[in-house]
Amino acid sequence: MWVMDHSAEVEVVLGTDFMIPVGVRLDLFHATAQLPDEVKIPLVKTQSAAHDDFxxxxxxxxxxxxxxxxxxxxxxxxxxxxxxxxxxxxxxxxxxxxxxxxxxxxxxxxxxxxxxxxxxxxxxxxxxxxxxxxxxxxxxxxxxxxxxxxxxxxxxxxxxxxxxxxxxxxxxxKERRWYEEWLSEQPPTVEVPEYARPRGLRQRPADDSSDEDERLTCAQRWERLLQQRSDEDLDDSADGLPVGNDPAIESSEFPEVNQDAPTGVTPPRMAGEIEFTDEPPS
CATH class of the missing domain: 2.70.40.10 (Deoxyuridine triphosphatase (dUTPase))
Known part of the structure:
Protein backbone atom coordinates (compact mmCIF):
# COMPACT_ATOMS: atom_id res chain seq x y z
CA MET A 1 0.00 0.00 0.00
CA TRP A 2 1.35 3.42 -1.02
CA VAL A 3 0.26 6.31 1.20
CA MET A 4 1.16 9.98 0.76
CA ASP A 5 0.87 12.79 3.30
CA HIS A 6 -1.55 15.37 1.88
CA SER A 7 -2.27 18.15 4.36
CA ALA A 8 -3.66 18.64 7.87
CA GLU A 9 -2.31 15.21 8.81
CA VAL A 10 -4.58 13.54 6.22
CA GLU A 11 -3.20 10.56 4.30
CA VAL A 12 -4.19 9.69 0.75
CA VAL A 13 -4.12 6.14 -0.63
CA LEU A 14 -2.30 6.08 -3.95
CA GLY A 15 -2.62 2.36 -4.57
CA THR A 16 -2.38 -1.13 -3.12
CA ASP A 17 -0.73 -4.33 -4.23
CA PHE A 18 -3.65 -6.48 -2.99
CA MET A 19 -7.40 -6.62 -3.66
CA ILE A 20 -9.85 -5.30 -1.07
CA PRO A 21 -13.05 -7.41 -0.86
CA VAL A 22 -16.45 -5.77 -0.99
CA GLY A 23 -17.65 -4.62 2.41
CA VAL A 24 -14.21 -4.08 3.96
CA ARG A 25 -13.73 -0.51 5.23
CA LEU A 26 -10.27 1.00 5.68
CA ASP A 27 -9.65 3.32 8.62
CA LEU A 28 -6.32 4.89 7.68
CA PHE A 29 -6.46 7.36 10.53
CA HIS A 30 -6.22 4.49 13.01
CA ALA A 31 -4.43 2.16 10.56
CA THR A 32 -7.12 -0.53 10.78
CA ALA A 33 -9.39 -2.41 8.39
CA GLN A 34 -12.94 -3.26 9.47
CA LEU A 35 -14.40 -6.51 8.14
CA PRO A 36 -18.13 -7.03 7.40
CA ASP A 37 -18.60 -8.75 10.78
CA GLU A 38 -17.22 -5.64 12.55
CA VAL A 39 -13.83 -7.23 13.25
CA LYS A 40 -10.96 -4.76 13.05
CA ILE A 41 -7.53 -5.80 11.75
CA PRO A 42 -4.46 -3.64 12.38
CA LEU A 43 -2.74 -2.68 9.15
CA VAL A 44 0.51 -1.57 10.78
CA LYS A 45 2.43 -3.69 13.31
CA THR A 46 5.31 -2.68 15.48
CA GLN A 47 8.81 -3.97 14.83
CA SER A 48 8.61 -6.29 17.82
CA ALA A 49 5.22 -7.69 16.87
CA ALA A 50 6.34 -8.40 13.31
CA HIS A 51 8.74 -11.08 14.48
CA ASP A 52 6.30 -12.75 16.88
CA ASP A 53 4.98 -16.17 15.94
CA PHE A 54 1.35 -16.08 14.86
CA LYS A 174 -39.66 -17.31 32.81
CA GLU A 175 -41.41 -15.68 29.85
CA ARG A 176 -44.82 -16.76 31.18
CA ARG A 177 -44.05 -15.24 34.60
CA TRP A 178 -42.89 -12.00 33.00
CA TYR A 179 -46.02 -11.84 30.86
CA GLU A 180 -48.31 -12.38 33.84
CA GLU A 181 -46.52 -9.64 35.76
CA TRP A 182 -46.84 -7.27 32.82
CA LEU A 183 -50.50 -8.17 32.31
CA SER A 184 -51.32 -7.54 35.98
CA GLU A 185 -49.97 -3.99 35.70
CA GLN A 186 -52.10 -3.12 32.66
CA PRO A 187 -55.44 -1.31 33.16
CA PRO A 188 -58.60 -3.30 32.32
CA THR A 189 -59.96 -3.03 28.80
CA VAL A 190 -63.53 -2.35 30.04
CA GLU A 191 -64.76 -1.12 33.39
CA VAL A 192 -65.77 -3.99 35.64
CA PRO A 193 -68.28 -3.02 38.36
CA GLU A 194 -67.79 -4.33 41.85
CA TYR A 195 -70.50 -6.64 43.10
CA ALA A 196 -71.25 -7.55 46.71
CA ARG A 197 -70.03 -10.99 47.64
CA PRO A 198 -72.97 -13.39 48.20
CA ARG A 199 -73.28 -14.60 51.77
CA GLY A 200 -75.87 -17.34 51.32
CA LEU A 201 -78.58 -18.89 49.16
CA ARG A 202 -81.97 -17.26 48.89
CA GLN A 203 -84.86 -19.67 49.52
CA ARG A 204 -88.11 -19.59 47.53
CA PRO A 205 -91.18 -18.90 49.75
CA ALA A 206 -93.69 -21.71 50.20
CA ASP A 207 -96.69 -19.62 49.03
CA ASP A 208 -95.11 -18.72 45.73
CA SER A 209 -97.95 -18.06 43.27
CA SER A 210 -95.90 -17.39 40.15
CA ASP A 211 -97.18 -18.53 36.80
CA GLU A 212 -96.53 -22.15 36.02
CA ASP A 213 -95.66 -21.34 32.40
CA GLU A 214 -92.60 -19.46 33.53
CA ARG A 215 -91.10 -22.68 34.89
CA LEU A 216 -91.76 -24.78 31.77
CA THR A 217 -89.03 -25.75 29.38
CA CYS A 218 -89.16 -25.11 25.64
CA ALA A 219 -90.11 -28.71 24.91
CA GLN A 220 -92.95 -28.60 27.46
CA ARG A 221 -94.27 -25.32 26.08
CA TRP A 222 -94.22 -26.67 22.52
CA GLU A 223 -96.05 -29.85 23.59
CA ARG A 224 -98.72 -27.76 25.33
CA LEU A 225 -99.16 -25.59 22.21
CA LEU A 226 -99.69 -28.66 20.01
CA GLN A 227 -102.25 -30.02 22.46
CA GLN A 228 -104.17 -26.72 22.40
CA ARG A 229 -104.27 -26.74 18.59
CA SER A 230 -105.58 -30.31 18.49
CA ASP A 231 -108.31 -29.43 21.03
CA GLU A 232 -109.40 -26.45 18.92
CA ASP A 233 -109.70 -28.66 15.83
CA LEU A 234 -111.92 -31.08 17.75
CA ASP A 235 -114.16 -28.22 18.94
CA ASP A 236 -114.60 -26.90 15.39
CA SER A 237 -115.71 -30.32 14.12
CA ALA A 238 -118.33 -30.74 16.90
CA ASP A 239 -120.09 -27.31 16.72
CA GLY A 240 -122.92 -28.45 14.31
CA LEU A 241 -121.66 -26.76 11.15
CA PRO A 242 -121.70 -28.78 7.90
CA VAL A 243 -118.50 -30.49 7.20
CA GLY A 244 -117.97 -32.47 3.98
CA ASN A 245 -120.96 -34.28 2.26
CA ASP A 246 -123.86 -34.19 4.70
CA PRO A 247 -126.63 -36.66 3.64
CA ALA A 248 -129.33 -34.45 5.21
CA ILE A 249 -128.38 -31.54 2.98
CA GLU A 250 -128.31 -33.69 -0.14
CA SER A 251 -131.79 -35.11 0.51
CA SER A 252 -133.40 -31.74 1.24
CA GLU A 253 -131.77 -29.40 -1.28
CA PHE A 254 -130.96 -31.76 -4.13
CA PRO A 255 -133.82 -34.31 -4.53
CA GLU A 256 -133.12 -37.31 -6.73
CA VAL A 257 -134.98 -37.76 -10.02
CA ASN A 258 -137.59 -40.49 -9.74
CA GLN A 259 -136.84 -43.06 -12.41
CA ASP A 260 -140.18 -44.86 -11.83
CA ALA A 261 -142.35 -41.79 -12.53
CA PRO A 262 -145.31 -42.41 -14.94
CA THR A 263 -144.89 -41.57 -18.63
CA GLY A 264 -145.95 -38.04 -19.58
CA VAL A 265 -145.39 -36.68 -16.11
CA THR A 266 -142.55 -34.22 -15.93
CA PRO A 267 -140.61 -34.41 -12.74
CA PRO A 268 -140.36 -31.21 -10.79
CA ARG A 269 -137.43 -28.93 -11.68
CA MET A 270 -135.24 -27.18 -9.29
CA ALA A 271 -134.99 -23.45 -9.21
CA GLY A 272 -132.61 -22.20 -11.85
CA GLU A 273 -132.45 -25.54 -13.71
CA ILE A 274 -132.34 -25.30 -17.52
CA GLU A 275 -134.60 -27.62 -19.55
CA PHE A 276 -133.36 -29.00 -22.86
CA THR A 277 -136.00 -29.94 -25.53
CA ASP A 278 -136.10 -30.80 -29.24
CA GLU A 279 -138.65 -28.10 -30.13
CA PRO A 280 -137.40 -24.90 -31.77
CA PRO A 281 -137.59 -21.77 -29.74
CA SER A 282 -140.75 -19.68 -30.25
Whole structure:
Protein backbone atom coordinates (compact mmCIF):
# COMPACT_ATOMS: atom_id res chain seq x y z
CA MET A 1 0.00 0.00 0.00
CA TRP A 2 1.35 3.42 -1.02
CA VAL A 3 0.26 6.31 1.20
CA MET A 4 1.16 9.98 0.76
CA ASP A 5 0.87 12.79 3.30
CA HIS A 6 -1.55 15.37 1.88
CA SER A 7 -2.27 18.15 4.36
CA ALA A 8 -3.66 18.64 7.87
CA GLU A 9 -2.31 15.21 8.81
CA VAL A 10 -4.58 13.54 6.22
CA GLU A 11 -3.20 10.56 4.30
CA VAL A 12 -4.19 9.69 0.75
CA VAL A 13 -4.12 6.14 -0.63
CA LEU A 14 -2.30 6.08 -3.95
CA GLY A 15 -2.62 2.36 -4.57
CA THR A 16 -2.38 -1.13 -3.12
CA ASP A 17 -0.73 -4.33 -4.23
CA PHE A 18 -3.65 -6.48 -2.99
CA MET A 19 -7.40 -6.62 -3.66
CA ILE A 20 -9.85 -5.30 -1.07
CA PRO A 21 -13.05 -7.41 -0.86
CA VAL A 22 -16.45 -5.77 -0.99
CA GLY A 23 -17.65 -4.62 2.41
CA VAL A 24 -14.21 -4.08 3.96
CA ARG A 25 -13.73 -0.51 5.23
CA LEU A 26 -10.27 1.00 5.68
CA ASP A 27 -9.65 3.32 8.62
CA LEU A 28 -6.32 4.89 7.68
CA PHE A 29 -6.46 7.36 10.53
CA HIS A 30 -6.22 4.49 13.01
CA ALA A 31 -4.43 2.16 10.56
CA THR A 32 -7.12 -0.53 10.78
CA ALA A 33 -9.39 -2.41 8.39
CA GLN A 34 -12.94 -3.26 9.47
CA LEU A 35 -14.40 -6.51 8.14
CA PRO A 36 -18.13 -7.03 7.40
CA ASP A 37 -18.60 -8.75 10.78
CA GLU A 38 -17.22 -5.64 12.55
CA VAL A 39 -13.83 -7.23 13.25
CA LYS A 40 -10.96 -4.76 13.05
CA ILE A 41 -7.53 -5.80 11.75
CA PRO A 42 -4.46 -3.64 12.38
CA LEU A 43 -2.74 -2.68 9.15
CA VAL A 44 0.51 -1.57 10.78
CA LYS A 45 2.43 -3.69 13.31
CA THR A 46 5.31 -2.68 15.48
CA GLN A 47 8.81 -3.97 14.83
CA SER A 48 8.61 -6.29 17.82
CA ALA A 49 5.22 -7.69 16.87
CA ALA A 50 6.34 -8.40 13.31
CA HIS A 51 8.74 -11.08 14.48
CA ASP A 52 6.30 -12.75 16.88
CA ASP A 53 4.98 -16.17 15.94
CA PHE A 54 1.35 -16.08 14.86
CA UNK A 55 -0.87 -17.98 17.31
CA UNK A 56 1.36 -17.84 20.35
CA UNK A 57 -0.60 -17.13 23.52
CA UNK A 58 -3.97 -18.48 22.29
CA UNK A 59 -5.97 -20.34 24.95
CA UNK A 60 -8.74 -22.74 23.94
CA UNK A 61 -11.84 -23.65 25.98
CA UNK A 62 -14.55 -26.23 25.39
CA UNK A 63 -16.56 -29.11 26.87
CA UNK A 64 -14.70 -31.88 28.65
CA UNK A 65 -17.34 -34.55 27.87
CA UNK A 66 -19.28 -35.61 24.82
CA UNK A 67 -22.65 -33.80 24.74
CA UNK A 68 -25.67 -35.47 23.13
CA UNK A 69 -28.05 -32.64 22.22
CA UNK A 70 -31.51 -33.41 20.84
CA UNK A 71 -33.18 -31.17 18.31
CA UNK A 72 -34.39 -27.78 19.60
CA UNK A 73 -32.69 -28.40 22.95
CA UNK A 74 -29.55 -27.05 24.61
CA UNK A 75 -26.78 -28.24 26.92
CA UNK A 76 -24.30 -26.28 29.00
CA UNK A 77 -20.66 -26.84 29.93
CA UNK A 78 -18.29 -25.05 32.29
CA UNK A 79 -15.06 -23.39 31.19
CA UNK A 80 -11.73 -23.76 32.94
CA UNK A 81 -11.14 -21.70 36.06
CA UNK A 82 -7.74 -20.40 34.99
CA UNK A 83 -8.42 -17.96 32.20
CA UNK A 84 -6.34 -15.11 30.76
CA UNK A 85 -7.25 -11.64 31.96
CA UNK A 86 -9.21 -9.21 29.85
CA UNK A 87 -6.28 -6.80 29.86
CA UNK A 88 -4.13 -9.12 27.76
CA UNK A 89 -6.64 -11.30 25.88
CA UNK A 90 -10.00 -10.98 24.09
CA UNK A 91 -12.72 -13.64 24.14
CA UNK A 92 -13.75 -15.12 20.79
CA UNK A 93 -16.46 -17.76 20.35
CA UNK A 94 -17.29 -20.09 17.49
CA UNK A 95 -20.38 -22.04 16.43
CA UNK A 96 -21.22 -24.66 13.83
CA UNK A 97 -24.06 -25.20 11.38
CA UNK A 98 -25.96 -27.28 13.94
CA UNK A 99 -24.84 -25.73 17.25
CA UNK A 100 -25.14 -22.09 18.31
CA UNK A 101 -23.04 -21.03 21.34
CA UNK A 102 -24.26 -18.64 24.03
CA UNK A 103 -22.38 -17.39 27.08
CA UNK A 104 -24.85 -18.35 29.80
CA UNK A 105 -23.09 -16.82 32.82
CA UNK A 106 -20.05 -14.78 33.79
CA UNK A 107 -17.76 -15.00 36.80
CA UNK A 108 -15.72 -11.96 37.77
CA UNK A 109 -16.16 -10.47 34.32
CA UNK A 110 -15.06 -13.66 32.54
CA UNK A 111 -17.31 -16.25 30.82
CA UNK A 112 -18.01 -19.15 33.14
CA UNK A 113 -20.65 -21.33 31.43
CA UNK A 114 -21.47 -21.72 27.74
CA UNK A 115 -24.76 -23.06 26.35
CA UNK A 116 -24.89 -24.95 23.03
CA UNK A 117 -28.27 -24.92 21.25
CA UNK A 118 -29.11 -27.48 18.59
CA UNK A 119 -30.96 -25.72 15.75
CA UNK A 120 -31.06 -28.74 13.43
CA UNK A 121 -33.78 -31.37 12.97
CA UNK A 122 -31.77 -34.32 14.33
CA UNK A 123 -29.64 -35.40 17.25
CA UNK A 124 -26.18 -33.79 17.32
CA UNK A 125 -23.16 -35.06 19.26
CA UNK A 126 -20.72 -32.40 20.43
CA UNK A 127 -17.22 -33.92 20.83
CA UNK A 128 -15.16 -33.27 23.90
CA UNK A 129 -12.54 -30.51 23.79
CA UNK A 130 -14.38 -28.75 20.99
CA UNK A 131 -12.63 -25.35 20.53
CA UNK A 132 -15.82 -23.34 21.11
CA UNK A 133 -14.15 -20.50 23.07
CA UNK A 134 -10.80 -18.92 22.30
CA UNK A 135 -8.82 -16.31 24.21
CA UNK A 136 -6.71 -14.31 21.74
CA UNK A 137 -4.07 -11.73 22.71
CA UNK A 138 -5.15 -8.13 22.19
CA UNK A 139 -4.34 -7.02 18.66
CA UNK A 140 -4.14 -10.57 17.32
CA UNK A 141 -6.67 -12.67 15.38
CA UNK A 142 -7.77 -16.32 15.63
CA UNK A 143 -5.97 -18.80 13.41
CA UNK A 144 -9.18 -20.65 12.41
CA UNK A 145 -12.30 -19.29 10.75
CA UNK A 146 -15.73 -18.96 12.35
CA UNK A 147 -14.78 -17.11 15.53
CA UNK A 148 -16.58 -13.89 16.50
CA UNK A 149 -16.29 -11.57 19.45
CA UNK A 150 -19.01 -11.27 22.08
CA UNK A 151 -19.74 -7.65 21.17
CA UNK A 152 -20.05 -8.29 17.42
CA UNK A 153 -23.22 -8.17 15.36
CA UNK A 154 -22.77 -11.77 14.24
CA UNK A 155 -22.92 -13.01 17.83
CA UNK A 156 -26.19 -11.12 18.39
CA UNK A 157 -27.67 -12.71 15.28
CA UNK A 158 -26.73 -16.11 16.69
CA UNK A 159 -28.63 -15.36 19.90
CA UNK A 160 -31.76 -14.43 17.95
CA UNK A 161 -31.48 -17.69 16.00
CA UNK A 162 -30.98 -19.73 19.19
CA UNK A 163 -33.92 -18.02 20.89
CA UNK A 164 -36.27 -18.70 17.96
CA UNK A 165 -35.29 -22.37 17.62
CA UNK A 166 -34.87 -23.29 21.28
CA UNK A 167 -37.56 -25.14 23.27
CA UNK A 168 -36.21 -24.53 26.74
CA UNK A 169 -38.88 -25.16 29.39
CA UNK A 170 -37.12 -22.93 31.92
CA UNK A 171 -37.03 -20.07 29.44
CA UNK A 172 -40.71 -20.49 28.58
CA UNK A 173 -41.60 -20.52 32.28
CA LYS A 174 -39.66 -17.31 32.81
CA GLU A 175 -41.41 -15.68 29.85
CA ARG A 176 -44.82 -16.76 31.18
CA ARG A 177 -44.05 -15.24 34.60
CA TRP A 178 -42.89 -12.00 33.00
CA TYR A 179 -46.02 -11.84 30.86
CA GLU A 180 -48.31 -12.38 33.84
CA GLU A 181 -46.52 -9.64 35.76
CA TRP A 182 -46.84 -7.27 32.82
CA LEU A 183 -50.50 -8.17 32.31
CA SER A 184 -51.32 -7.54 35.98
CA GLU A 185 -49.97 -3.99 35.70
CA GLN A 186 -52.10 -3.12 32.66
CA PRO A 187 -55.44 -1.31 33.16
CA PRO A 188 -58.60 -3.30 32.32
CA THR A 189 -59.96 -3.03 28.80
CA VAL A 190 -63.53 -2.35 30.04
CA GLU A 191 -64.76 -1.12 33.39
CA VAL A 192 -65.77 -3.99 35.64
CA PRO A 193 -68.28 -3.02 38.36
CA GLU A 194 -67.79 -4.33 41.85
CA TYR A 195 -70.50 -6.64 43.10
CA ALA A 196 -71.25 -7.55 46.71
CA ARG A 197 -70.03 -10.99 47.64
CA PRO A 198 -72.97 -13.39 48.20
CA ARG A 199 -73.28 -14.60 51.77
CA GLY A 200 -75.87 -17.34 51.32
CA LEU A 201 -78.58 -18.89 49.16
CA ARG A 202 -81.97 -17.26 48.89
CA GLN A 203 -84.86 -19.67 49.52
CA ARG A 204 -88.11 -19.59 47.53
CA PRO A 205 -91.18 -18.90 49.75
CA ALA A 206 -93.69 -21.71 50.20
CA ASP A 207 -96.69 -19.62 49.03
CA ASP A 208 -95.11 -18.72 45.73
CA SER A 209 -97.95 -18.06 43.27
CA SER A 210 -95.90 -17.39 40.15
CA ASP A 211 -97.18 -18.53 36.80
CA GLU A 212 -96.53 -22.15 36.02
CA ASP A 213 -95.66 -21.34 32.40
CA GLU A 214 -92.60 -19.46 33.53
CA ARG A 215 -91.10 -22.68 34.89
CA LEU A 216 -91.76 -24.78 31.77
CA THR A 217 -89.03 -25.75 29.38
CA CYS A 218 -89.16 -25.11 25.64
CA ALA A 219 -90.11 -28.71 24.91
CA GLN A 220 -92.95 -28.60 27.46
CA ARG A 221 -94.27 -25.32 26.08
CA TRP A 222 -94.22 -26.67 22.52
CA GLU A 223 -96.05 -29.85 23.59
CA ARG A 224 -98.72 -27.76 25.33
CA LEU A 225 -99.16 -25.59 22.21
CA LEU A 226 -99.69 -28.66 20.01
CA GLN A 227 -102.25 -30.02 22.46
CA GLN A 228 -104.17 -26.72 22.40
CA ARG A 229 -104.27 -26.74 18.59
CA SER A 230 -105.58 -30.31 18.49
CA ASP A 231 -108.31 -29.43 21.03
CA GLU A 232 -109.40 -26.45 18.92
CA ASP A 233 -109.70 -28.66 15.83
CA LEU A 234 -111.92 -31.08 17.75
CA ASP A 235 -114.16 -28.22 18.94
CA ASP A 236 -114.60 -26.90 15.39
CA SER A 237 -115.71 -30.32 14.12
CA ALA A 238 -118.33 -30.74 16.90
CA ASP A 239 -120.09 -27.31 16.72
CA GLY A 240 -122.92 -28.45 14.31
CA LEU A 241 -121.66 -26.76 11.15
CA PRO A 242 -121.70 -28.78 7.90
CA VAL A 243 -118.50 -30.49 7.20
CA GLY A 244 -117.97 -32.47 3.98
CA ASN A 245 -120.96 -34.28 2.26
CA ASP A 246 -123.86 -34.19 4.70
CA PRO A 247 -126.63 -36.66 3.64
CA ALA A 248 -129.33 -34.45 5.21
CA ILE A 249 -128.38 -31.54 2.98
CA GLU A 250 -128.31 -33.69 -0.14
CA SER A 251 -131.79 -35.11 0.51
CA SER A 252 -133.40 -31.74 1.24
CA GLU A 253 -131.77 -29.40 -1.28
CA PHE A 254 -130.96 -31.76 -4.13
CA PRO A 255 -133.82 -34.31 -4.53
CA GLU A 256 -133.12 -37.31 -6.73
CA VAL A 257 -134.98 -37.76 -10.02
CA ASN A 258 -137.59 -40.49 -9.74
CA GLN A 259 -136.84 -43.06 -12.41
CA ASP A 260 -140.18 -44.86 -11.83
CA ALA A 261 -142.35 -41.79 -12.53
CA PRO A 262 -145.31 -42.41 -14.94
CA THR A 263 -144.89 -41.57 -18.63
CA GLY A 264 -145.95 -38.04 -19.58
CA VAL A 265 -145.39 -36.68 -16.11
CA THR A 266 -142.55 -34.22 -15.93
CA PRO A 267 -140.61 -34.41 -12.74
CA PRO A 268 -140.36 -31.21 -10.79
CA ARG A 269 -137.43 -28.93 -11.68
CA MET A 270 -135.24 -27.18 -9.29
CA ALA A 271 -134.99 -23.45 -9.21
CA GLY A 272 -132.61 -22.20 -11.85
CA GLU A 273 -132.45 -25.54 -13.71
CA ILE A 274 -132.34 -25.30 -17.52
CA GLU A 275 -134.60 -27.62 -19.55
CA PHE A 276 -133.36 -29.00 -22.86
CA THR A 277 -136.00 -29.94 -25.53
CA ASP A 278 -136.10 -30.80 -29.24
CA GLU A 279 -138.65 -28.10 -30.13
CA PRO A 280 -137.40 -24.90 -31.77
CA PRO A 281 -137.59 -21.77 -29.74
CA SER A 282 -140.75 -19.68 -30.25
Missing amino acids: GVGHVVGGPTDVLQISRWESREFRLQRRQPTSDTHEVWIRGTQQLVPTVASFRRGQPDRVRLTNISERLVACPCHLPAVLWVPVGDLPRDEGYVRLDSRKYKEWQVLAFSECRDSKLFE
